[in-house]
Amino acid sequence: MFYESTRNSGLRMNSMEVIKAGLSMDGGLFVPEEIPLFNAENFDTMADMTYMERALKTLGLYLDDYNEEDLQNAIEKAYGSDRFDCPKIAPVVELGDNLFVQELWHGPTYAFKDMALQLLPHLLTTAISKTGEAHEVAILVATSGDTGKAALEGFKDVVGTRVIVFYPDSGVSPIQKLQMVTQEGDNLHVIAIEGNFDDAQTGVKAIFNDGTLAKEGLSKGIKFSSANSINCGRLVPQIVYYVSAYVDLVSGHSLAPGEEFNVVVPTGNFGNILAAYYAKKMGVPIGKLICASNSNNVLTDFIRTGVYNRKRDFRRTISPSMDILISSNLERLLYEISQRQDYRVREWMEGLHDIGEYRLDGESLMELQTHLWGGYAEEAETREAIRNTYDGFNYIMDPHTAVGKWVYDEYCKETGDNRKTLLVSTASPFKFPRDVLSSIKGHNFIREKDDFEVINLLSELWGRKVPRGLKAIDEKPIIHNTIIPKNNMKQGVMDILELEG
Numbered sequence: 001m002f003y004e005s006t007r008n009s010g011l012r013m014n015s016m017e018v019i020k021a022g023l024s025m026d027g028g029l030f031v032p033e034e035i036p037l038f039n040a041e042n043f044d045t046m047a048d049m050t051y052m053e054r055a056l057k058t059l060g061l062y063l064d065d066y067n068e069e070d071l072q073n074a075i076e077k078a079y080g081s082d083r084f085d086c087p088k089i090a091p092v093v094e095l096g097d098n099l100f101v102q103e104l105w106h107g108p109t110y111a112f113k114d115m116a117l118q119l120l121p122h123l124l125t126t127a128i129s130k131t132g133e134a135h136e137v138a139i140l141v142a143t144s145g146d147t148g149k150a151a152l153e154g155f156k157d158v159v160g161t162r163v164i165v166f167y168p169d170s171g172v173s174p175i176q177k178l179q180m181v182t183q184e185g186d187n188l189h190v191i192a193i194e195g196n197f198d199d200a201q202t203g204v205k206a207i208f209n210d211g212t213l214a215k216e217g218l219s220k221g222i223k224f225s226s227a228n229s230i231n232c233g234r235l236v237p238q239i240v241y242y243v244s245a246y247v248d249l250v251s252g253h254s255l256a257p258g259e260e261f262n263v264v265v266p267t268g269n270f271g272n273i274l275a276a277y278y279a280k281k282m283g284v285p286i287g288k289l290i291c292a293s294n295s296n297n298v299l300t301d302f303i304r305t306g307v308y309n310r311k312r313d314f315r316r317t318i319s320p321s322m323d324i325l326i327s328s329n330l331e332r333l334l335y336e337i338s339q340r341q342d343y344r345v346r347e348w349m350e351g352l353h354d355i356g357e358y359r360l361d362g363e364s365l366m367e368l369q370t371h372l373w374g375g376y377a378e379e380a381e382t383r384e385a386i387r388n389t390y391d392g393f394n395y396i397m398d399p400h401t402a403v404g405k406w407v408y409d410e411y412c413k414e415t416g417d418n419r420k421t422l423l424v425s426t427a428s429p430f431k432f433p434r435d436v437l438s439s440i441k442g443h444n445f446i447r448e449k450d451d452f453e454v455i456n457l458l459s460e461l462w463g464r465k466v467p468r469g470l471k472a473i474d475e476k477p478i479i480h481n482t483i484i485p486k487n488n489m490k491q492g493v494m495d496i497l498e499l500e501g
């Protein structure tokens with residue numbers, strides 16, 4: 001199968017090339033030229049399969065220039081042995097009659113980014129060796145908190161790769177920051193920027209689109225790539241858990257085969273929910289894709305009005321991984337809903353870049369709204385969702401997932417749609433212990449306590465163990481302490497890679 005750019009459908013490459021490249025040269029994103037289909041029998045046979053076997057079935061359709069053995073090895077390394085702390089990898093738990101929660105945070109960094117970033121390095125190294133790539137691959141990452149750590153863990157000591165992570169200095173949670181700045185590994189670099197996530201993402205995209213730098217890199221044996229969700233190698237592995245959830249719901253008799261269900265996704269850069277859209281197009285009987293935002297609710301407005309307007313204040317919230325005003329992966333959805341008319345996508349993206357907004361035509365908006373519904377939660381609502389869910393179900397959610405829960409309840413109230421629903425839980429509550437525990441017990445309860453007392457109390461309250469990697473994280477040495485202005489990212493990269501620019 002070939003992949004084509006959303007801004008020029010004539011620009012086509014196979015999956016190995018696309019995974020190595022990350023972003024397309026024209027600034028667009030690569031998408032599969034067609035979306036493969038599963039039929040009822042395919043889903044039936046997956047009932048008895050492990051997550052890894054389901055992954056092989058699904059990935060095989062998209063990454064057909066990889067041979068089966070290579071894919072299997074990559075999948076084994078990603079999800080096998082003890083990388084994940086739950087053998088089901090992406091377990092689905094029931095929360096009331098109609099709502100199911102899929103926990104996507106059993107990987108080594110406790111957020112859903114591991115679902116793809118445990119696999120991507122192996123896909124990339126396979127692509128490097130199979131295509132005879134002679135260059136070292138320098139992976140640039142912009143993170144709103146979770147991607148950075150997941151990429152560092154995934155690429156740690158992976159031969160032929162170097163990783164440079166940029167995170168907003170005051171835009172990630174204390175634990176997210178500690179996870180990154182204490183990361184060991186000779187091929188890894190972590191840099192804080194004085195700016196927000198959008199600044200980091202824009203800076204990284206600018207470095208990618210800097211032809212002179214790319215050329216100099218190549219002449220010195222270095223090729224740039226991306227581990228952000230703009231890389232198709234992130235998107236495809238994320239489709240697997242939607243397939244897996246459906247198969248589990250059917251085999252657990254929570255859904256009849258073919259019965260439609262809705263999906264709620266706490267959304268930032270639009271990568272996760274886009275994977276759900278692909279799953280739907282592949283034949284998973286998904287009804288509405290419910291896009292949940294925090295108070296950075298640019299997507300809610302967009303889905304309701306067709307106007308994407310990023311000219312608004314950036315808000316810092318207790319769900320920092322969703323503090324985003326420019327959702328990159330939306331471009332891939334626009335490409336699909338506009339019947340793959342690359343020139344329209346180009347126009348919209350130019351509007352976004354030049355004047356900070358664009359407007360969909362009526363037809364595209366209608367198509368968008370057949371699939372999507374958007375809502376958002378303010379901070380107090382997010383906290384209330386955490387508390388309610390604990391009180392009602394004895395279940396603890398992290399703030400991102402709680403945004404999804406709040407929006408789910410709003411959706412049911414507003415539409416009366418009572419189909420069964422899957423809420424994807426994107427992070428472990430142990431990553432955000434203060435905000436979670438204070439939502440349940442009140443601010444006074446945690447005031448005098450440090451993070452690690454709070455983590456232990458959370459563990460007692462929930463009856464689940466503190467994840468291995470978060471124990472004593474405050475005692476680890478800090479390895480990375482560079483802070484730079486947001487306009488110096490290119491210089492930062494040149495310094496690390498010893499380029500002149």
Ligand SMILES: *Cc1c(COP(=O)(O)O)cnc(C)c1O
Pocket residue numbers: 111112113145146147229266267268269270271272273321322400401426427
């Ligand atoms: C990254 C992230 C999100 C947003 O996912 P997107 O694919 O960027 O929309 C939501 N929650 C958590 C915990 C995350 O790490």
